[in-house]
Amino acid sequence: MQLGEQLLGSAASLAGPPFYPPESSSARGGQRGQPSSGSPQRLDLDKGPKKCGGAGPGMLSEAEAGEPFPGAGSKQGAPDGRKAAPCGEAELPPAAARYPLDSLSPERYYLQSPGPQGAELGAPCSLFPYPAAQHGSVYQAPGGARYPYGSMLAPGGFSAAVCSPGGRAQFGGGGGGYQYGQGAAGPLYSPYPAAGSCSGLGALAVPGSGSGLRAQVFLCNRPLWLKFHRHQTEMIITKQGRRMFPFLSFNITGLNPTAHYNVFVEVVLADPNHWRFQGGKWVTCGKADNNMQGNKVYVHPESPNTGAHWMRQEISFGKLKLTNNKGANNNNTQMIVLQSLHKYQPRLHIVEVTEDGVEDLNDSSKTQTFIFPENQFIAVTAYQNTDITQLKIDHNPFAKGFRDNYDSMYTASENDRLTPSPTDSPRSHQIVPGARYSVQPFFQEQFVNNLPPARFYNGERTVPQTNGLLSPQQNEEVANPPQRWFVTPVQQPGTNKLDMNSYETEYSPSTLLPYGIKSLPLQTSHALGYYSDPTFPSMAGWGSRGYQRKMATGLPWTSRTSPPAFSEDHLPKEKVKEEISSSWIETPPSIKSLDSNDSGIYTSACKRRRLSPSTSSNENSPTMKCEDMNAEDYSKDTSKGMGYYAFYTTT
DNA sequence: ACGCTCGCATCAGGTGGGAAACGG
DNA sequence: CCGTTTCCCACCTGATGCGAGCGT
Numbered sequence: 161m162q163l164g165e166q167l168l169g170s171a172a173s174l175a176g177p178p179f180y181p182p183e184s185s186s187a188r189g190g191q192r193g194q195p196s197s198g199s200p201q202r203l204d205l206d207k208g209p210k211k212c213g214g215a216g217p218g219m220l221s222e223a224e225a226g227e228p229f230p231g232a233g234s235k236q237g238a239p240d241g242r243k244a245a246p247c248g249e250a251e252l253p254p255a256a257a258r259y260p261l262d263s264l265s266p267e268r269y270y271l272q273s274p275g276p277q278g279a280e281l282g283a284p285c286s287l288f289p290y291p292a293a294q295h296g297s298v299y300q301a302p303g304g305a306r307y308p309y310g311s312m313l314a315p316g317g318f319s320a321a322v323c324s325p326g327g328r329a330q331f332g333g334g335g336g337g338y339q340y341g342q343g344a345a346g347p348l349y350s351p352y353p354a355a356g357s358c359s360g361l362g363a364l365a366v367p368g369s370g371s372g373l374r375a376q377v378f379l380c381n382r383p384l385w386l387k388f389h390r391h392q393t394e395m396i397i398t399k400q401g402r403r404m405f406p407f408l409s410f411n412i413t414g415l416n417p418t419a420h421y422n423v424f425v426e427v428v429l430a431d432p433n434h435w436r437f438q439g440g441k442w443v444t445c446g447k448a449d450n451n452m453q454g455n456k457v458y459v460h461p462e463s464p465n466t467g468a469h470w471m472r473q474e475i476s477f478g479k480l481k482l483t484n485n486k487g488a489n490n491n492n493t494q495m496i497v498l499q500s501l502h503k504y505q506p507r508l509h510i511v512e513v514t515e516d517g518v519e520d521l522n523d524s525s526k527t528q529t530f531i532f533p534e535n536q537f538i539a540v541t542a543y544q545n546t547d548i549t550q551l552k553i554d555h556n557p558f559a560k561g562f563r564d565n566y567d568s569m570y571t572a573s574e575n576d577r578l579t580p581s582p583t584d585s586p587r588s589h590q591i592v593p594g595a596r597y598s599v600q601p602f603f604q605e606q607f608v609n610n611l612p613p614a615r616f617y618n619g620e621r622t623v624p625q626t627n628g629l630l631s632p633q634q635n636e637e638v639a640n641p642p643q644r645w646f647v648t649p650v651q652q653p654g655t656n657k658l659d660m661n662s663y664e665t666e667y668s669p670s671t672l673l674p675y676g677i678k679s680l681p682l683q684t685s686h687a688l689g690y691y692s693d694p695t696f697p698s699m700a701g702w703g704s705r706g707y708q709r710k711m712a713t714g715l716p717w718t719s720r721t722s723p724p725a726f727s728e729d730h731l732p733k734e735k736v737k738e739e740i741s742s743s744w745i746e747t748p749p750s751i752k753s754l755d756s757n758d759s760g761i762y763t764s765a766c767k768r769r770r771l772s773p774s775t776s777s778n779e780n781s782p783t784m785k786c787e788d789m790n791a792e793d794y795s796k797d798t799s800k801g802m803g804y805y806a807f808y809t810t811t
Numbered sequence: 812a813c814g815c816t817c818g819c820a821t822c823a824g825g826t827g828g829g830a831a832a833c834g835g
Numbered sequence: 836c837c838g839t840t841t842c843c844c845a846c847c848t849g850a851t852g853c854g855a856g857c858g859t
Contacts (some may be wrong), residue, residue, distance in 0.1 A: 178851050396827085399841075403825070436838090484840085500839075542827090549827070558825040561846030 415467030454497025
């Protein structure tokens, strides 16, 4: 409990949003009758909804501005994928017990970043750690104590969204605080730096610099999250629990390789409002019920583990499930209990612990919290916004059954078309200035890519699609790299075809590395990801099985170093190549041959789906092209798509 | 005969849609 | 009556098991 609270507190402080005593909101929450089902407590809402109307616009805009992008989802692969991992998900991670999640944050609100759109999505900064400095303003919660926003932030300022340990003290045990923030206060807390403010990397905290190591976290599938966020991400919650999609996937750097850490995600209210989808927009209506009880924390199954372990590969929370069933939470540590129609903010907590997993509650400096505003989402029992639905269908492999056909993807309304228009699509990249590519998130492709699996194989896919897929905003990001994106991996000449074709090559987060990162031998099949071993966590949505399968084993995994220097310009292509090449993921023993993978996926796609004649999967299909593609070409393409990770750092 | 790889079948589980049920 | 939640459905992915084919 304490830990949880502390964490929260710290997080809050860093995030900027202060924690407030839950009083007001909690009171209402308690009234609700059926917490379990999560139904939005109508009591409060009832009145609220009507009110909403008015509030709508403003709130909406924020919501719409969307920062949300979910990313979760993967299935088995993932967690399990890391079979090698010490802790099985099935088992209650030791750490889990330690974080009484229930007590943690149910009542806290996370101050939502105001989210100037520009700042959020478009701002190049978004990819960078949010500068703490900008959060300097103090947000005074109604009746609450005031917490300086960024007070906790590292001096360097980068911690945008990061909560520093020190913050805990401020919150005292009171459990209660919550961060507020709804849009109103906007400017105050947002972790988002003012547009363009993100100055440079220089500001970034360097791991190890200063007192104590400061971790830096990258949101691996950020592009996908952003895409959802633009429309205000929605996450389905069900009694049995529903996986997030997109799911949370991070890359961490800056940890002490030998120290042990618990890594867990906490989901807290992003604002004190109850939301309702009205008139095609999300509007606030009434107050949120912050009394909702239930598990709010999901401890990564591999916790505790060494810093080296966490930094070695991508850390995915693909198995994390969201539920509205209070009753299920105590027993099920894989589920986080939420309330429908409430906006939530996931937080990543990294707590240094002893080898046996015991944390030092007296040393707040050992806790670091990272918040990515684009991860905000509204919990729903049924999708409200069709744009979100379409995004889910287009990107979540398990929802392929709902894709009429690939063509449809292209025929979708321009407004929200998820997939690239003919011009945007795959080949558009060719037209796009190289500069953009460089910035372009490599990973984006993975997540953003709407194309059917078959398309994934296309070697070109990486770059091209990315561009095409990017929404205008995203494109902007590309143009002005919001955060730092890492260069994509380059095909290694020596690798086999599979590798070439494999997603991992292109998409695997692992492949994306910040400059200067050194590769480490990959031990486990792959990142802590949840998408099956083969699959990359970050791939969240795609079947990864195939691709991974024949990934060359033994390829060294590259660990990331501090990002500071990411600018593409600074990255020598050669170096990138090296890194990429060295970043291959090791293939899990269980992995089958590539052929089976590829063929399986690819063929199945062809068989099952009607491929559009013009944009046939073949055309885009990496399968063919990838093979032909030489390493160099590949590297070019990949190098274009640089970043994938949103990078946050605590200081 | 043994081991390995590949292909196929099967199963478990995830997904959104739609209709029904529920509750204010 | 309306909004929300729940349940069931068809479809899909991914993991696994089994047998066939091949090489040693």
